[in-house]
Amino acid sequence: MRYVFLISFDGTHFSGSQRQPQCRTVQSVLEDAAQKVFGVPVKIAFSGRTDAGVHAAGQVVHLDGETSIPAEKLREAFNRLLPEDLKVLESIAAPDGFDCTCSARRKTYCYRFYTAASTLPLLERYAVRVEGRVDLARMREAAALLVGEHDFAAFRATGSSAKTTVRTVFSVTVDSTPVYGANLYEVRVTGNGFLYNMVRIIAGELYAVGCGRASCADIEQALKTGDRTLLFRTMPAKGLTLEHVEFDVPLFGAQGENDGIF
């Protein structure tokens, strides 16, 4: 029997999603709970990897196991064992042939940064302070250039080994909200898949355009040439949240619809 879980975690104290020796990872903490629930070792498959420090409002995982616990009750059985920073939001029986790694069609990430004279302790956990003033209209203009099917070779960290660097970005939105006297910017990107560090590089480049340290021409050139060095630095992990993973069929109810934390 295959089960699908909608999970959420605060990435601050996780060394990423994937199991690694001697590290507290999302996979290892979930698999420890799964072994207690199912009585045997259980492997958890993720719809994709997230780096150390990255958060998730709605990651999707699946696992195979046999239990008399009804699918909908597995959520509670897991949550009794899980720590405060990792919880199962929904648990269901998987549709026929479902594989969360292969079946994911769209993912939405949100990157948050803010401008303020000082570090704001109440924003620092899920957002990154940046220097200077940024121009929302310029960021939106730059964001529009990324929408569509492109070769995003310039938008990936070195050392990544994806077979193809062509991805489709369905939307990139940039919003600004006043929070605690600061301006908080949310860059929300939906695509059919992402290269390693791609959203963090996109967020960095949009910030660079917004504060005048880069231009739309740089983005066009980077998309054309695949040259990473044309783009601004990768933004820190803690500003990134995986919000939503979508499949051919809708799996979860309202809780899958994320409205953003701010």
Add this chain to the structure above:
Amino acid sequence: MRYVFLISFDGTHFSGSQRQPQCRTVQSVLEDAAQKVFGVPVKIAFSGRTDAGVHAAGQVVHLDGETSIPAEKLREAFNRLLPEDLKVLESIAAPDGFDCTCSARRKTYCYRFYTAASTLPLLERYAVRVEGRVDLARMREAAALLVGEHDFAAFRATGSSAKTTVRTVFSVTVDSTPVYGANLYEVRVTGNGFLYNMVRIIAGELYAVGCGRASCADIEQALKTGDRTLLFRTMPAKGLTLEHVEFDVPLFGAQGENDGIF
């Protein structure tokens, strides 16, 4: 020379604001930094105490000392020494006769709780999950009863030693925002002063009314009799944020205006 600081802190890892032996408190961390900046021990005075776990978006403190550093630059001098969870947002020379303890005229606190089937790791740091469904209109009706000058004796924790339990509440608002599939409720209270745990008791009672476990009549009765046992339990500290302290004269610019984190 007296200086006034606007400070913010994430209360999670502080044992409250006031210095205590062997504890990490806001006062002790600030005074350690102050001693390095001024070269002599410096006492920090707060506009009021906050409990362990309570956050502050805009607390106001003052201190007396002599330094050649311009008042506006003290912010940076302190922030270089302060940890990520406690920062100075603004530093100015105090107006004549200013005392942040005696001169505070209005304080605004926000209490956050949310309804969701599971604990949401990304909300848990600054909000508390509550059971059941709550009715916003009922909470607002109950909130209106608290506005005005009342004897809030029923709305304080036992063991508190305030001379008078009469306080003026200028406003109580209750708002609801959809966040990550949950409903997040923000109870925002502005008053001329607060008794020990008063906002946390108000938030608990409004929740109780919202979910049908208490009624407006209970609040009226509690205001009349001063009987704490008529009211719901005190809500946990982590949902509480001191947003704003106001004085006879406005001290700080836009950063003093808090728009709420969500």
